[in-house]
Amino acid sequence: MPSGGTHVVAHLPGRRARLPLAVAALLAAASAGALVRPAQAAQTPPAPHDRTLQRDLDRLVGASGGPPGAVAVLTRGDRTEVYRAGVADVRTGQPPRPTDHMRIASIAKAFSGAVALRLVDQGRLTLETTLGSRLPELPVAWHRVTLRQLLHHTSGLPDFTASPDFRAILAEDPHHVFDSRRLLEFAAGEPLAFRPGTRYQYSNSDNIAVALLAEAATGRRYEDLLKRLVYRPLGLEHTSLPHGHRLPRPALHGYAVDPPAPPEDVTELFDTSGVWASGAVVSTPKDLGRFIRGYAGGSLFSAHTRKEQLRFLPGAASEPAGPGVNSAGLALFRYATRCGVLYGHTGNTAGYTQLAAATPDGRKSLTFSITTQTSKSLKPALLNHLRKVQEDFACALLRH
Template sequence: MAAQSTTADAEVQRGLQELVDAEGGPPGAIATLYHDGRLTVMSAGRADVGSENVPAANQYMRIASISKAYNAAVALHLVQQGKFTLDDAIVRHLPDLPAAWSAVTIRQALNHTSGLPDYLQSKDFAKHIAADPGGYVRPATIIDWVREAPLEFAPGSRYAYSNTDNIVVGLISEAVTGKSYDTLLQEIVFAPAGLTHTSFPTRDISLPSPYIHGYRIQPGSEPKDVTSFISPSGAWASGAIVSTSIDLGAFIRADLGLKFFGAAQQLQQMQFIPGNSGPPGPGTNESGLGLYRYTTPCGVVYGHTGNFVGYTLWAASIADGTRSVTTTLNSPPPTGPLLDRLRELQSKAVCALLAR
């Protein structure tokens, strides 16, 4: 078994290096594997192109849409407490939402079958990024960006990834508890899971040190540091969390290990439908409630991918929450052959994780 693990780890390390060396690849890449209290860290390239430091598991980074899994953890905890049900209409708790959204349920928002228009595709969001990308944005303003837009499709009729979904769910969690979303994350997720290096900054656009720098990659140009280009407030419950690879792995293990809600809620969470995370993770992707099932050649894991300006991430765990895997690139999500290479690397990481 030890020899098998060593060989699998070498495949992951080789995959990281190939990504960094590829044309248009990230400046740096890191993968972590956790099993039996042991963390294995593999990395390639640089966390900062101005230094020789490799990406490390204790360095901060923007975890982007993996924040949606934390949002779902809060929501399912509140379901367990009886604050709302998954089949409540979102307008029941947020009556100021557009009347056209009245048929959308919390369940549909969590599994991206709501039909809510994605605010990242709105003209107002584009105007904000052009005029003041580092400026603070209120969650209510995010809703206003798409308030007049029609639903993309009848709620529940199909899957389509929308960042608006999680803004709505976060606002509902605030409404039913009378607490800020930041406080809910701390009380329900960060503290119970011991995530001492995880935060939810919305007004501070810089990262604490040490951190993995995020870069924009353009052909023929040097990587451009965009770590603090955009205010995380514009992502809010959809993607504003900052963490480390160590804490990210701890979160996804706790999430699958029922640290935040019970078995009844997990049963609802794991009603999967076809649907890719963004960007797609390894193997076949299926969408649950703030969680994706990834069926790879070596086995099944559960987690979420994410991308923010300058970062592409993935975190997953086996079903009982005892083993986890994470990958991070300090560049935007790759496309074409590079994305295929990343997904192959992630599949190899699952093989290495399960070989232990």
């Protein structure tokens, strides 16, 4: 479910509530039964290109409360290095693979950014298009919010995932099917968090509004716009925006980890209609690398639009924060590491924490996926460990 923000634990009859959900609510899953411990199931990976990086990844998986599995893919032109540790599925012991499907969480926001900026290039939208001009049915107080502010997370829109009504529905039925195009109704009664354009605040509502603007401007469904404007131009064959709770196979399973209890599989705990354009995209490490090279490298839109995208707000971090010092552009973040700069996006949701980043020229990319959720308020020590390892991988990418 959504990434970032407050964590709430809700109790369901007959279920053990111990798994926080970033922003909205992470509801407890039924016991997964007897599971194979990752250390028992782990298989020896192929000989790594860099033993230090492999050791970093092994230690991350072996950390207390760490993920059952991790996979990092470094691509430099036509050369790709795959590092993996632990398992993709604790039941089978299958190792993680770059062709495994996974939930990319808030990296889906970069996909909505790609759609919106391509429509800006086509003249269907401008960065100053307001919600009121295209979506007059939304609250009057929201009408002056612009596309630029939505993509920059400076809109002030209240986050629909914080709504008590939204959380109550999930508590009652985690597989509840939402009308994705009406998700903003959960926040419609709340005032703006601040005057638009004056502050940065990460909000899942922003990218729902972006998708609705794209639909209003084109008369096409957002899912179709993703295919036409993003998947096909970049050759993404295993990326989709599904509704429902099923994950395509083969899959990199996501887990809640709370030692000494065994990991619990939360891969299909929630129906993704409740996050839609803000976090429901499914992809593979291989496809995600292809996407971020094109998107962060600027190949999808004009130099003028890219210049606007790269107007960064210093200190504004993605959720969770990526490696190095973070700054926010339009549906893109700048990660200033000790070895240089990458552009990308992160995400976290039940069972997953994700990073996709690329060099500004789009020639090199890093995707880094772990199979448990962490954020600044959920397992902060694990997040600090993760960011350090991500920066080591970023340096390896940038130095060669």
